[in-house]
Amino acid sequence: xxxxxxxxxxxxxxxxxxxxxxxxxxxxxxxxxxxxxxxxxxxxxxxxxxxxxxxxxxxxxxxxxxxxxxxxxxxxxxxxxxxxxxxxxxxxxxxxxxxxxxxxxxxxxxxxxxxxxxxxxxxxxxxxxxxxxxxxxxxxxxxxxxxxxxxxxxxxxxxxxxxxxxxxxxxxxxxxxxxxxxxxxxxxxxxxx
Ligand SMILES: [Fe+2]
Numbered sequence: 001x002x003x004x005x006x007x008x009x010x011x012x013x014x015x016x017x018x019x020x021x022x023x024x025x026x027x028x029x030x031x032x033x034x035x036x037x038x039x040x041x042x043x044x045x046x047x048x049x050x051x052x053x054x055x056x057x058x059x060x061x062x063x064x065x066x067x068x069x070x071x072x073x074x075x076x077x078x079x080x081x082x083x084x085x086x087x088x089x090x091x092x093x094x095x096x097x098x099x100x101x102x103x104x105x106x107x108x109x110x111x112x113x114x115x116x117x118x119x120x121x122x123x124x125x126x127x128x129x130x131x132x133x134x135x136x137x138x139x140x141x142x143x144x145x146x147x148x149x150x151x152x153x154x155x156x157x158x159x160x161x162x163x164x165x166x167x168x169x170x171x172x173x174x175x176x177x178x179x180x181x182x183x184x185x186x187x188x189x190x191x192x193x
Contacts, residue, residue: 010090011086027124032053032121035153048095049120052107052121055100056088062079076106112133120153123150125150130143
């Protein structure tokens with residue numbers, strides 16, 4: 001098992017008994033990986049991004065245990081040290097740990113995004129949170145216009161939440177035929193078979 005997968009298992013263990021938070025980071029990690037791959041990230045950046053995506057919300061548990069709250073600021077304050085401890089125990093390089101700490105400590109801050117790893121982590125987290133928080137389309141649209149910068153992220157948010165109205169459904173042919181029949185009936189036109 002490679003180091004990223006060991007971290008994956010460690011995070012599942014860290015959030016044991018809390019499937020909601022486990023499934024959150026599983027989704028954020030997978031979308032980060034997908035966006036990173038299709039945006040052509042180099043291997044090093046991809047590695048940092050995957051590690052950061054797995055641990056990005058590690059501060060929620062620390063915040064809840066210490067203060068009984070897990071708002072964005074608390075997460076950003078408490079997350080980096082917890083991430084450092086876990087990554088160090090698993091033998092990650094200092095260079096990787098430092099960048100992951102930074103990303104964990106800034107992932108709720110959307111100004112001054114200073115790299116593709118940061119940008120993609122934020123996009124993946126938003127894609128998952130829009131759904132998990134049950135945001136309405138108007139909110140999602142306004143937020144997405146500001147947040148999404150990568151072509152892949154923009155395509156995914158559009159496909160997931162704003163499929164084109166004219167996009168054909170599986171049954172579009174039958175629906176179109178039914179519409180035509182209704183129209184004909186309305187108009188009182190008889191068509192010989
Ligand atoms: Fe998150």
